[in-house]
Amino acid sequence: MTNRINTVLILIFILLDCNQQHSDGQKQIRQKVSVKVIKIVPSQFVSKGIYFGRLVPASSVKIISYTGGRVETVKVREGDYVKKGNSLAEIDAAKALTMLQTTEVQERIALSTLEQTRIHLKNGNASRLRVDEAEMNYLNAANNRINAHRNYQGALAISPISGIVTSRYIEQYDEIAEDAHVFTVSKMDEMELNVDIMESDVYYLETGTEARLSIDMMPGREWAGKVRTFAKEADETTRAFRTEICFDNYDGALKPGIAGRVEIDLQHFDSAVVIPTELITIRGIQKSVMVVKPDCKVEQRFIETGPKSDSLTLVYSGLSFGEFIITEGYNMVGEGDEVMIGNNRKN
Numbered sequence: 001m002t003n004r005i006n007t008v009l010i011l012i013f014i015l016l017d018c019n020q021q022h023s024d025g026q027k028q029i030r031q032k033v034s035v036k037v038i039k040i041v042p043s044q045f046v047s048k049g050i051y052f053g054r055l056v057p058a059s060s061v062k063i064i065s066y067t068g069g070r071v072e073t074v075k076v077r078e079g080d081y082v083k084k085g086n087s088l089a090e091i092d093a094a095k096a097l098t099m100l101q102t103t104e105v106q107e108r109i110a111l112s113t114l115e116q117t118r119i120h121l122k123n124g125n126a127s128r129l130r131v132d133e134a135e136m137n138y139l140n141a142a143n144n145r146i147n148a149h150r151n152y153q154g155a156l157a158i159s160p161i162s163g164i165v166t167s168r169y170i171e172q173y174d175e176i177a178e179d180a181h182v183f184t185v186s187k188m189d190e191m192e193l194n195v196d197i198m199e200s201d202v203y204y205l206e207t208g209t210e211a212r213l214s215i216d217m218m219p220g221r222e223w224a225g226k227v228r229t230f231a232k233e234a235d236e237t238t239r240a241f242r243t244e245i246c247f248d249n250y251d252g253a254l255k256p257g258i259a260g261r262v263e264i265d266l267q268h269f270d271s272a273v274v275i276p277t278e279l280i281t282i283r284g285i286q287k288s289v290m291v292v293k294p295d296c297k298v299e300q301r302f303i304e305t306g307p308k309s310d311s312l313t314l315v316y317s318g319l320s321f322g323e324f325i326i327t328e329g330y331n332m333v334g335e336g337d338e339v340m341i342g343n344n345r346k347n
Contacts, residue, residue, distance in 0.1 A: 047307030
């Protein structure tokens with residue numbers, strides 16, 4: 001019995017000694033991991049809001065045929081350039097002209113009658129009531145002439161601005177109703193993009209805030225613009241703030257209806273901790289990076305981040321200027337590991 005116990009004890013000691021030798025061998029074989037680092041230095045950073053929308057002319061007018069009628073001629077097509085005062089069509093134009101001429105004569109007669117009645121009042125041959133009636137007749141005649149002139153402008157489809165015919169809704173010989181929308185003329189030298197900006201971003205927005213426009217079908221080009229106006233109150237349904245951003249279109253490359261991506265500068269940071277986004281490890285709600293301390297040991301540093309750009313992220317807390325974070329090899333090391341710096345870091 002005693003011999004059997006002694007044998008078991010000897011085997012245990014042998015196994016323990018072998019395990020110890022194996023462990024010591026592992027420690028001798030293991031080598032320090034070589035990593036590359038970058039030093040955190042004060043950086044400038046601009047947080048950006050990215051939005052999408054469709055372009056529209058910054059200035060457009062609708063041409064209305066107020067009296068309607070038969071379309072006698074159509075003088076322009078969509079895409080034509082027209083000058084202010086050009087007639088784009090004729091819609092029962094003779095009838096509108098006759099009415100305008102009639103009201104002009106009536107206005108002149110009413111004005112002459114008013115002047116004569118005032119003279120009679122001064123000479124004591126007319127009452128104040130008679131003068132008031134003459135003034136009322138004149139005002140009515142003047143108002144009729146203004147309406148007739150507006151109707152005549154509509155009958156000739158007179159453009160009130162110079163620009164491009166972006167819409168045409170009539171054809172020759174059409175019969176159209178009163179107050180029909182017949183053309184749209186737009187100034188194309190400036191385009192506008194309307195976007196809905198959320199409350200978190202509108203806080204940093206102001207008139208004149210810079211923006212940049214890019215369009216997928218025209219890669220490599222970018223248009224500079226500025227915020228013209230934005231709503232002071234959020235939409236009740238979307239809780240967003242409607243914002244107008246204008247862009248120069250001096251070469252006419254921007255067309256109405258084209259979808260664009262607009263980038264708006266929101267916050268400017270002159271001295272901030274900024275790191276490559278790809279270095280951040282995210283587990284649940286925790287974000288961290290691997291830091292090399294002065295003794296060359298690794299520390300997993302938890303950080304609080306802010307806005308980010310395409311490749312960079314602003315760090316609010318957890319990192320300080322002068323510290324080194326691992327850029328290559330961070331997925332091969334853990335807390336407390338000792339590493340070698342494989343690049344020439346600057347102290």
